[in-house]
Amino acid sequence: MYNFDFTRPSSIKDAVAAIGAGGQALSGGQTLIPTMKARLAMPETLVSLTGIQEMKGICTNDAGQICIGAATTHAEVAREVAKSYPALSDLAGHIGDPAVRNRGTIGGSLANNDPSACYPSAVLGSGAIVKTNAREIAADDFFQGMFTTALEEGEIITEVKFPVPQKANYQKFVQPASRFALVGVFVAKFADGVRVAVTGASGEGVFRWTEAEAALSKDFSAAALDGVAAPSADGMISDLHGTGAYRAHLVKVMTARAVAAA
Amino acid sequence: MTQVKLSVNGKEMSAEVEGRTLLVEVLRDKLGLTGTHVGCDTSQCGACTVHVNGRSMKSCSVLALDVAGAEVTTIEGMANPDGSLSVIQAAFKEHHGLQCGFCTPGMVMTAAALLKENPKPSEAEVRAYLEGNICRCTGYHNIVKAILAASGQDVAAIAAE
Ligand SMILES: Cc1cc2nc3c(=O)[nH]c(=O)nc-3n(C[C@H](O)[C@H](O)[C@H](O)COP(=O)(O)OP(=O)(O)OC[C@H]3O[C@@H](n4cnc5c(N)ncnc54)[C@H](O)[C@@H]3O)c2cc1C
Ligand code: FES
Ligand code: FES
Numbered sequence: 325m326y327n328f329d330f331t332r333p334s335s336i337k338d339a340v341a342a343i344g345a346g347g348q349a350l351s352g353g354q355t356l357i358p359t360m361k362a363r364l365a366m367p368e369t370l371v372s373l374t375g376i377q378e379m380k381g382i383c384t385n386d387a388g389q390i391c392i393g394a395a396t397t398h399a400e401v402a403r404e405v406a407k408s409y410p411a412l413s414d415l416a417g418h419i420g421d422p423a424v425r426n427r428g429t430i431g432g433s434l435a436n437n438d439p440s441a442c443y444p445s446a447v448l449g450s451g452a453i454v455k456t457n458a459r460e461i462a463a464d465d466f467f468q469g470m471f472t473t474a475l476e477e478g479e480i481i482t483e484v485k486f487p488v489p490q491k492a493n494y495q496k497f498v499q500p501a502s503r504f505a506l507v508g509v510f511v512a513k514f515a516d517g518v519r520v521a522v523t524g525a526s527g528e529g530v531f532r533w534t535e536a537e538a539a540l541s542k543d544f545s546a547a548a549l550d551g552v553a554a555p556s557a558d559g560m561i562s563d564l565h566g567t568g569a570y571r572a573h574l575v576k577v578m579t580a581r582a583v584a585a586a
Numbered sequence: 587m588t589q590v591k592l593s594v595n596g597k598e599m600s601a602e603v604e605g606r607t608l609l610v611e612v613l614r615d616k617l618g619l620t621g622t623h624v625g626c627d628t629s630q631c632g633a634c635t636v637h638v639n640g641r642s643m644k645s646c647s648v649l650a651l652d653v654a655g656a657e658v659t660t661i662e663g664m665a666n667p668d669g670s671l672s673v674i675q676a677a678f679k680e681h682h683g684l685q686c687g688f689c690t691p692g693m694v695m696t697a698a699a700l701l702k703e704n705p706k707p708s709e710a711e712v713r714a715y716l717e718g719n720i721c722r723c724t725g726y727h728n729i730v731k732a733i734l735a736a737s738g739q740d741v742a743a744i745a746a747e
Binding site for chain 1: 588606608628638641647648652696699719
């Protein structure tokens with residue numbers, strides 16, 4: 325790893341100033357530190373977000389949304405929302421392994437937008453809102469393709485606000501070597517309809533499977549998917565772990581399992 | 587160079603570090619605590635697992651300056667105060683939970699974190715919790731058995747596979 329300057333501000337304001345001056349955000353470091361060791365990232369200054377108390381912790385706001393500070397670890401989310409949003413707790417509690425969950429954060433995961441990461445499916449599937457130092461971004465606008473988001477240069481995620489569905493479930497088909505999702509499907513049933521968000525499958529990153537949403541909004545049962553064709557294999561990730569056709573097939577299988585378990 | 591202060595196994599310690607210095611490098615190279623191992627250096631294997639403020643972390647993926655002031659526990663801090671093996675360490679010895687021993691410090695630290703959260707885990711829970719700790723020798727069976735025994739559960743019925 326090349327050397328860099330390191331700062332650990334205690335407020336969002338100071339962090340944004342340090343990043344604006346050319347620094348890069350460091351949250352849990354579970355993605356960024358290995359990337360820097362491989363010299364695929366070479367920031368001159370790292371600005372740690374781990375000392376910013378206003379970016380940590382979980383609460384429920386007046387609108388009934390669960391608000392999670394961007395620097396909150398996966399392990400804390402798994403513990404804290406176990407009763408208020410079990411599907412989200414279950415997702416967070418199955419990211420990587422216990423040591424990764426004690427360090428990795430929701431903000432880092434969303435900013436990175438790995439096409440096989442778990443959190444993007446919960447955020448898109450819940451129709452959550454990504455709050456930054458500058459604005460609020462709807463999940464439907466936030467994810468813009470593999471490793472690409474709506475974040476501007478120097479903008480940081482400070483909080484994520486989740487509406488709580490009536491029923492929800494996340495089904496992850498684990499890629500056993502990396503422990504990421506080979507395919508993961510997050511299904512959420514709200515009073516005004518069902519959202520289905522798929523991770524791990526598409527080369528464009530997380531996406532909503534609208535055909536399944538339409539069928540499930542009429543009839544929330546696994547059988548309702550019988551008449552829906554699996555999504556097209558075109559554009560699906562194809563690698564040594566599975567072909568695009570295999571992933572497309574898995575999307576339908578995992579969606580049905582998520583509905584049955586919700 | 588910057589000074590970083592840590593409380594390691596109950597002792598106040600400090601070291602001169604760069605921005606890029608990893609927690610594991612401070613422990614091994616600056617403080618001489620070579621019980622914590624580096625297996626992969628890519629956050630995969632768990633050999634470098636230590637506790638930071640009571641939670642298990644991979645010390646190859648944590649910057650020393652990012653945990654300045656923290657309480658760190660390493661394998662050197664796991665024995666009983668009189669120097670005898672702790673319950674978990676003794677169970678690893680008793681049940682042959684190690685062969686070459688390279689993964690063992692990380693396994694013991696992860697086991698201690700598990701039993702603190704979940705004092706009587708099932709076999710499936712032990713296996714799930716060990717997901718981030720790789721052992722190339724034992725096939726895991728005796729590690730799982732040792733951890734179940736350390737939790738006070740009867741393992742006589744678990745045959746060696
Ligand atoms: C062994 C292993 C297994 C894993 N398994 C899974 C898995 O199953 N599922 C899964 O989803 N993930 C998995 N991960 C990834 C893990 O969840 C990471 O913690 C996460 O993707 C990145 O979060 P972080 O807090 O560590 O971010 P960092 O590594 O600190 O940062 C990642 C990127 O985001 C930027 N960034 C960080 N915080 C912010 C912010 N608040 N605002 C703007 N930009 C920011 C950084 O500059 C960097 O570019 C795994 C990782 C490992 C090492
Ligand atoms: S050396 Fe840290 S996880 Fe392998
Ligand atoms: S005992 Fe050799 S790697 Fe586990």
